[in-house]
Amino acid sequence: MAHCVVEEAEAILDREFPALDKGFVRLVDYLGGDERVVQAARVSYGAGTRTYREDAGLIDYLLRNGHTSPFEQVVLTFHVKLPIFVARQWVRHRTARLNEISGRYSVMKDDFYVPDGKDIAFQSTGNKQGRGESPDAAFAGQVRTGLEEGQRRAYGDYRTLIDTGTARELARINLPLSLYTEWYCQIDLHNLFRFLELRLDAHAQLEIRRYAELLLEITRKVAPRCCASFENHRLGGVRFSRDEFAELSRRLGMAGEAAGETLLEGKVLERFEEKLQRKPPRKTGGGQQIK
Secondary structure (H helix, E strand, O other), rough: OOOOHHHHHOOOHHHHHOOOOOOEEEEEEEOOOHHHHHHHHHHOOOOOOHHHHHHHHHHHHHOOOOOOOHHHEEEEEEEEEEHHHHHHHHHOOOOEEEOOOOOOOOOOOEOOOOOOOOHHEEEOOOOOOEEEEOHHHHHHHHHHHHHHHHHHHHHHHHHHHHHHHOHHHHHHHOOOOOOEEEEEEEEEEEHHHHHHHHOOOOOOOHHHHHHHHHHHHHHHHHHHHHHHHHHHHHHHHHHOOOHHHHHHHHHHOOOOOOOOOOOOOOHHHHHHHHHHOOOOOOOOOOOOOOO
C-alpha cells in the first residue's frame, strides 16, 4: 500500500479554524485519503479499474452498501478547543481516542463561551431538548450579561483558591460547563462520518453543529470523494422502516392493491411525514469555508 499524500490536506495542516467565540479546530495529522480507501478495498477483491471516475464509483459503492472497514483505514487527528458542555456531548461517541487538558495539572484559562445574541432562545414547547422562539434583543442581552457575570464570579473564586494554595483538582470543581477545554481527538473516517451524521442533524445542539460543520469542511480536504458520497447517501439521504416503506409504496400506487387509509398512526406517522418533507442539506457546511 503506497503512502498517501493529499496536497489539499497538507495546505491546511496546523491552521486554526475558529469555532464559536473562542474555540477552534486544527487538523494536526492524517493517515490516508480517498486513495487509501480504494487501496484497502482492492485488497479484498484484487486489482480493478483505476480511473478517477471508477475509483469514485467504488467509494460510492462501498459507502452506499455499508462496507465500513475500508473507511476505517483513513485516520484524522484534530486539536480542538471547545466548551466543556460541547465536549461532554462529543464523548458520547466512544469511537475516538481523546487526550484532554487536565485541570489537576494545569491552571485553567479564563476562557468561557458566551452565545451570540442571535443564538439565544426560549425553551421549545414541542421539544424537551431544543430551543424555540427567539426573544427580543433586550432580553437576549440580559441573558448574555447574566452568563458573563456568573462566569466572572466562578473564575474569580477559582483563582482565589489557586492563589491560596488549594489543590488544583479541588479548586476546579465549581468551574461552569461554559469553560473552554482543549483536546486531541483521533478518529477513523467511518466513525467520523457516524459522528457527523448525528451532529449535523438539525436536532443536534447548535454549538456542537458548528464544530461538526468545521470537521466536515476539513475532512473534505483529506478525502473529498468519500465526503461527497457520505453527503449524498448518508447526510442527504433518508431511511425508511418496513412500515414506512409500505406506506410510501401505497402512496405511489406500488402496493399492488387498492389504496386505503394509512396504517401509520401518531408519532410514527409524524416522523414519516417529516421525512417526506425534509429538505436536502446544502452541499457545504453552515460554518466558514476552508480554502
